[in-house]
Amino acid sequence: MCAQTxxxxxxxxxxxxxxxxxxxxxxxxxxxxxxxxxxxxxYAALGGGKRIRPALVYGSVLAVGGELAAGDAxxxxxxxxxxxxxxxxxxxxxxxxxxxxxxxxVHTAFNEATAILVGDALQSMAFEILSTAExxxxxxxxxxxQQLSLAAGASGMVGGQYLDFEAVGTQPTLAELEIxxxxxxxxLIRTSALLGGLSYPQTSPxxxxxxxxxxxxxxxxFQIQDDILDETSDTETLGxxxxxxxxxxxxxxxxxxxxxxxxxxxTELVKNAIKALDEFSxxxxxxxxxxxxxxxxxx
Amino acid sequence: MCAQTxxxxxxxxxxxxxxxxxxxxxxxxxxxxxxxxxxxxxYAALGGGKRIRPALVYGSVLAVGGELAAGDAxxxxxxxxxxxxxxxxxxxxxxxxxxxxxxxxVHTAFNEATAILVGDALQSMAFEILSTAExxxxxxxxxxxQQLSLAAGASGMVGGQYLDFEAVGTQPTLAELEIxxxxxxxxLIRTSALLGGLSYPQTSPxxxxxxxxxxxxxxxxFQIQDDILDETSDTETLGxxxxxxxxxxxxxxxxxxxxxxxxxxxTELVKNAIKALDEFSxxxxxxxxxxxxxxxxxx
Numbered sequence: 001m002c003a004q005t006x007x008x009x010x011x012x013x014x015x016x017x018x019x020x021x022x023x024x025x026x027x028x029x030x031x032x033x034x035x036x037x038x039x040x041x042x043y044a045a046l047g048g049g050k051r052i053r054p055a056l057v058y059g060s061v062l063a064v065g066g067e068l069a070a071g072d073a074x075x076x077x078x079x080x081x082x083x084x085x086x087x088x089x090x091x092x093x094x095x096x097x098x099x100x101x102x103x104x105x106v107h108t109a110f111n112e113a114t115a116i117l118v119g120d121a122l123q124s125m126a127f128e129i130l131s132t133a134e135x136x137x138x139x140x141x142x143x144x145x146q147q148l149s150l151a152a153g154a155s156g157m158v159g160g161q162y163l164d165f166e167a168v169g170t171q172p173t174l175a176e177l178e179i180x181x182x183x184x185x186x187x188l189i190r191t192s193a194l195l196g197g198l199s200y201p202q203t204s205p206x207x208x209x210x211x212x213x214x215x216x217x218x219x220x221x222f223q224i225q226d227d228i229l230d231e232t233s234d235t236e237t238l239g240x241x242x243x244x245x246x247x248x249x250x251x252x253x254x255x256x257x258x259x260x261x262x263x264x265x266x267t268e269l270v271k272n273a274i275k276a277l278d279e280f281s282x283x284x285x286x287x288x289x290x291x292x293x294x295x296x297x298x299x
Numbered sequence: 300m301c302a303q304t305x306x307x308x309x310x311x312x313x314x315x316x317x318x319x320x321x322x323x324x325x326x327x328x329x330x331x332x333x334x335x336x337x338x339x340x341x342y343a344a345l346g347g348g349k350r351i352r353p354a355l356v357y358g359s360v361l362a363v364g365g366e367l368a369a370g371d372a373x374x375x376x377x378x379x380x381x382x383x384x385x386x387x388x389x390x391x392x393x394x395x396x397x398x399x400x401x402x403x404x405v406h407t408a409f410n411e412a413t414a415i416l417v418g419d420a421l422q423s424m425a426f427e428i429l430s431t432a433e434x435x436x437x438x439x440x441x442x443x444x445q446q447l448s449l450a451a452g453a454s455g456m457v458g459g460q461y462l463d464f465e466a467v468g469t470q471p472t473l474a475e476l477e478i479x480x481x482x483x484x485x486x487l488i489r490t491s492a493l494l495g496g497l498s499y500p501q502t503s504p505x506x507x508x509x510x511x512x513x514x515x516x517x518x519x520x521f522q523i524q525d526d527i528l529d530e531t532s533d534t535e536t537l538g539x540x541x542x543x544x545x546x547x548x549x550x551x552x553x554x555x556x557x558x559x560x561x562x563x564x565x566t567e568l569v570k571n572a573i574k575a576l577d578e579f580s581x582x583x584x585x586x587x588x589x590x591x592x593x594x595x596x597x598x
Binding site: 030032033034036037038041084085088091093094111112113114116117119120121123124125127128130131132138139141142143145146148149150152153154155158159160161162163165166179183 | 329331332333335336337340383384387390392393410411412413415416418419420422423424426427429430431437438440441442444445448449451452453454457458459460461462464465478482
């Protein structure tokens with residue numbers, strides 16, 4: 001089950017996607033007041049994506065000695081928060097993107113009001129799933145909800161999105177950009193690993209700290225790789241418009257360090273992320289391979 | 300503390316507002332990544348409003364024999380969900396309202412991107428507050444989070460907002476309009492009373508059922524009164540544009556039953572709401588007076 005080699009990682013990522021989709025499909029398999037809203041929510045939440053955050057949840061569960069099933073609720077919750085944030089981030093008054101995961105964005109395929117409400121409903125669903133996680137003790141579930149709400153809200157992801165919005169056209173320093181990234185994408189990535197650890201009852205506080213340290217480095221590396229791909233890849237491979245950061249005049253690691261400098265920084269961060277896992281056995285090999293994958297991915 | 304007479308109700312409502320504002324002001328009294336986002340969130344969440352939903356939480360806590368403080372977390376959580384829903388509902392692609400609670404709406408005072416992110420962050424904060432409620436046992440807190448997430452999401456409030464969006468320009472039957480209202484505003488009002496009951500450890504399942512029955516009737520009465528006021532009041536009193544439902548070609552109880560018919564229906568619902576509280580002592584007088592207030596209010 002654990003991806004011991006880089007070659008096995010692809011299978012693991014597919015498995016993560018299948019597990020999350022199975023749980024979410026079941027969640028959506030009820031009668032909703034509006035079938036159109038349900039259709040748009042399904043489009044947003046089940047429309048592909050790499051499922052990196054669920055993979056971090058499951059990888060962390062494996063690292064601490066748990067079974068994959070223990071991470072199902074947390075994996076779905078973080079993916080729902082991520083999906084909702086993409087739907088809102090793509091809106092005309094935000095990044096105004098027409099393409100996401102190789103398909104029209106929600107407001108393009110449906111309309112703006114639908115996209116706003118879809119995002120709102122997906123966020124609620126994330127907390128619902130954590131509140132009903134059968135494999136998690138109540139106090140642990142509450143801690144997971146607290147951590148996820150903080151990571152998603154004004155002190156985390158939304159705070160980072162707001163800084164991103166305010167940074168357009170400005171020239172932030174590297175330190176300022178790092179803060180922006182640590183919130184915008186870092187908070188949820190960090191919390192994915194943390195929630196994975198919390199999903200297993202025997203995880204020690206020291207292990208949780210190590211998982212957080214790993215994911216903190218990894219989150220920044222992930223975002224830097226995104227910056228590099230936005231500059232060097234193409235729209236078809238990315239599944240979203242290439243060069244959109246530059247077009248929006250957004251500061252990135254590439255605009256500050258150049259492609260080579262950004263690549264160097266990402267490689268260093270991945271090395272540190274893997275080092276943070278030193279106290280774990282080979283059960284953490286999935287996380288180690290995931291870290292290497294993050295900076296070698298093409299989209 | 301309990302509002303035994305209609306005259307005492309005003310003091311009770313003020314007390315609810317003070318309690319909720321005090322807790323929320325403390326929540327906002329930290330350093331946020333963006334001071335502008337914090338300012339806009341404060342504007343949205345602390346900018347007045349009748350605090351009907353917190354009053355239902357606190358009134359329910361009193362009805363089952365608890366102290367007001369037991370309801371603080373639930374009162375803030377429901378008010379945050381309500382506040383976020385108003386911010387998103389007012390957006391140009393939704394109801395496109397410029398005025399709310401007598402002041403410019405968030406997207407008018409700031410901008411659209413800010414309004415979207417403010418709403419998103421307030422929703423996260425609602426769940427954060429419930430996850431850290433010190434006076435509530437973990438299993439009860441989880442139940443509250445589950446109930447609130449369901450009431451807020453696609454099977455509740457957001458589902459109702461979507462039906463509302465789909466109903467523009469159509470001629471729904473009274474039964475269809477009732478379903479729409481029971482979701483759009485009813486779900487959160489019902490859940491406010493339920494969360495009040497759950498905030499006190501000794502509340503019996505029978506009491507919870509009675510509180511839900513009360514609030515179900517009350518929620519519909521509240522919405523009908525809103526329809527009546529939209530037709531008969533003026534913009535200054537309402538704090539939002541008068542006649543906006545008619546302008547948006549929205550079906551309402553008034554458009555289906557006329558003002559008198561709608562008033563009759565609301566009065567009947569309030570009678571039934573009060574009847575649902577029969578098994579409660581005078582500790583439920585606040586809820587009884589609140590029900591009468593709902594249909595006599597001028598805004």
